[in-house]
Amino acid sequence: MSVKQISVFLENRPGALCEMTKVLADEAIDMRAFSLAETSEFGIARILVKDVYKAVTVLKDADYITSVSEAVAVAIPDVPGGLHSVIKAVADAGINLEYMYCFLGGKSGKAFLVCKVADVAAAESALSAKGAVLVEQDELAEL
Amino acid sequence: MERYYQPEIETASREQIRAWQDERLVKQVKHVWDNVPYYRKKMEDAGVCPEDIKGVDDIRKLPFVTKADLREGYPYGLLAEDLKNCVRIQSTSGTTGKRVVAFYTQHDIDLWEDCCARAITAAGGTNEDVCQVSYGYGLFTGGPGLNGGSHKVGCLTIPTSSGNTERQIMFIRDLNTTILCCTPSYAAYLGETMKEMGLSPEEIPLKAGIFGAEAWSEAMRQDIQKTMGIKAYDIYGLTELSGPGVAFECSAQTGMHINEDHFIAEVIDPDTLEPVPDGTYGELVFTAITKEAFPLIRYRTRDIVKLSHEPCPCGRTHVKMSKPRGRSDDMLIIRGVNVFPSQIETVLLNKGYPANYQIVVDRVNNTDTLDVQVEMTPEMFTDNMGEIAARQKDIVDGLKSMLGLKAKVSLVAPKSIVRSEGKAVRVIDKRKI
Numbered sequence: 222m223s224v225k226q227i228s229v230f231l232e233n234r235p236g237a238l239c240e241m242t243k244v245l246a247d248e249a250i251d252m253r254a255f256s257l258a259e260t261s262e263f264g265i266a267r268i269l270v271k272d273v274y275k276a277v278t279v280l281k282d283a284d285y286i287t288s289v290s291e292a293v294a295v296a297i298p299d300v301p302g303g304l305h306s307v308i309k310a311v312a313d314a315g316i317n318l319e320y321m322y323c324f325l326g327g328k329s330g331k332a333f334l335v336c337k338v339a340d341v342a343a344a345e346s347a348l349s350a351k352g353a354v355l356v357e358q359d360e361l362a363e364l
Numbered sequence: 365m366e367r368y369y370q371p372e373i374e375t376a377s378r379e380q381i382r383a384w385q386d387e388r389l390v391k392q393v394k395h396v397w398d399n400v401p402y403y404r405k406k407m408e409d410a411g412v413c414p415e416d417i418k419g420v421d422d423i424r425k426l427p428f429v430t431k432a433d434l435r436e437g438y439p440y441g442l443l444a445e446d447l448k449n450c451v452r453i454q455s456t457s458g459t460t461g462k463r464v465v466a467f468y469t470q471h472d473i474d475l476w477e478d479c480c481a482r483a484i485t486a487a488g489g490t491n492e493d494v495c496q497v498s499y500g501y502g503l504f505t506g507g508p509g510l511n512g513g514s515h516k517v518g519c520l521t522i523p524t525s526s527g528n529t530e531r532q533i534m535f536i537r538d539l540n541t542t543i544l545c546c547t548p549s550y551a552a553y554l555g556e557t558m559k560e561m562g563l564s565p566e567e568i569p570l571k572a573g574i575f576g577a578e579a580w581s582e583a584m585r586q587d588i589q590k591t592m593g594i595k596a597y598d599i600y601g602l603t604e605l606s607g608p609g610v611a612f613e614c615s616a617q618t619g620m621h622i623n624e625d626h627f628i629a630e631v632i633d634p635d636t637l638e639p640v641p642d643g644t645y646g647e648l649v650f651t652a653i654t655k656e657a658f659p660l661i662r663y664r665t666r667d668i669v670k671l672s673h674e675p676c677p678c679g680r681t682h683v684k685m686s687k688p689r690g691r692s693d694d695m696l697i698i699r700g701v702n703v704f705p706s707q708i709e710t711v712l713l714n715k716g717y718p719a720n721y722q723i724v725v726d727r728v729n730n731t732d733t734l735d736v737q738v739e740m741t742p743e744m745f746t747d748n749m750g751e752i753a754a755r756q757k758d759i760v761d762g763l764k765s766m767l768g769l770k771a772k773v774s775l776v777a778p779k780s781i782v783r784s785e786g787k788a789v790r791v792i793d794k795r796k797i
């Protein structure tokens with residue numbers, strides 16, 4: 222049920238991010254979600270796209286170092302406490318959340334949460350048990 | 365039983381060696397004063413004449429000679445003999461600047477070959493050995509030098525020269541080569557090839573190797589020794605001084621004995637030009653006291669070494685020099701600490717990273733800063749920031765223990781380190797800009 226997240230190594234200097242987004246824009250890669258983590262030394266851009274293979278190829282051709290990993294994407298119920306209910310489901314199952322970020326579905330206008338966990342299957346079954354709506358890689362384009 | 369090619373010289377008393385040096389230096393200084401206008405001018409400028417030099421104690425009165433002098437004097441400017449007395453030239457590869465052309469009389473060649481013969485004998489060579497010389501022949505001194513030495517020892521000499529690995533291995537196996545002379549990198553390559561062919565060390569007839577002309581590490585020695593089942597000996601020399609054999613390793617493998625009856629060695633601080641004591645690294649300076657055609661006086665080699673006068677178990681009494689640890693041209697002084705790019709490279713290679721790095725030195729608030737930029741590799745990259753930070757810290761720690769300095773390690777994008785003509789620019793010293 223998971224999504225495939227692409228991580229890209231970036232130098233922490235002015236323009237580094239812009240150069241990467243230009244590569245993706247030039248190749249008309251449609252990003253569904255984007256997040257940037259950084260230290261004073263370097264950064265990691267994390268992106269979700271429909272066509273993972275194409276995006277990785279384009280980035281590699283431009284000499285970027287990438288890695289692809291599984292992440293859990295889940296819809297955030299549009300009610301007060303919606304985010305909390307999702308996070309609580311993961312926490313109650315004793316699963317450690319390494320990091321997370323949110324994005325908005327362009328078509329649905331709904332909010333989604335991407336969670337990075339060590340055990341993707343365990344997180345997904347904990348969320349399903351609580352009635353959460355999980356997103357699959359194939360569904361990314363339709364959100 | 366340790367064998368010597370010239371036992372009375374190689375095991376002479378320190379007093380005897382000193383007496384030879386005193387006498388030969390005085391004679392050599394007179395020789396260049398009389399025959400080389402370039403030297404005479406340099407000595408006059410320094411306010412020194414031959415009468416001031418009565419022995420080794422006076423050597424520091426003499427001006428240094430550098431590579432720049434050799435370039436300026438090209439081709440005949442430092443020649444000290446009539447050309448009709450010269451029988452050979454050898455030349456450096458000329459990777460930096462103009463070539464250096466060195467001249468030899470027959471006597472010069474004779475003494476040079478003696479030095480090489482001492483090295484081969486120290487590696488266990490006798491007239492029962494088969495010595496394959498896989499150094500290049502021609503202008504390069506490696507082939508001709510070891511070839512001559514091998515003849516003097518009486519080995520059956522196979523002048524294969526470099527290259528054609530298949531033929532090299534064929535001769536080693538068919539003619540039972542026992543001593544191999546080549547560069548350490550070529551030795552490692554030959555060893556790997558023989559291993560791939562399925563040859564065990566027992567099936568390889570070699571027993572010793574004499575490897576020089578480039579820098580190699582102790583780890584590389586161990587590898588070569590294991591793959592081929594041999595003992596690997598280091599040899600040092602410079603075309604400017606004759607060629608290989610200026611210094612050579614003995615069975616103790618703890619440094620190279622300098623042929624002090626032919627060369628006076630000094631080690632100096634490259635900045636103050638003052639001598640440094642035994643055991644301290646500094647720039648190696650040589651004076652050739654027996655050469656006729658091309659005698660260099662106080663030639664700054666740019667090689668950074670340390671000397672040891674400790675008695676050697678092999679019985680030789682000549683001073684030992686360490687493997688050169690780097691070139692003084694490359695040395696950086698950061699917060700008063702001497703740093704060689706090669707040390708940083710060693711840390712990276714030991715930790716399994718490719719040596720794609722650049723060193724940026726700057727001065728911020730009157731303090732030197734050292735920034736080592738390392739190119740990120742796919743193997744090193746993970747989505748986990750903590751893990752990358754830990755790897756970064758691991759490099760910082762490695763540099764700290766190697767250099768005794770806290771360095772900043774920056775991870776940079778692949779292929780971002782500037783390369784000029786295919787060669788990466790390793791050092792950017794902003795303090796000089």
Ligand SMILES: [Zn+2]
Nearest residue numbers: 614676678680
């Ligand atoms: Zn010795």
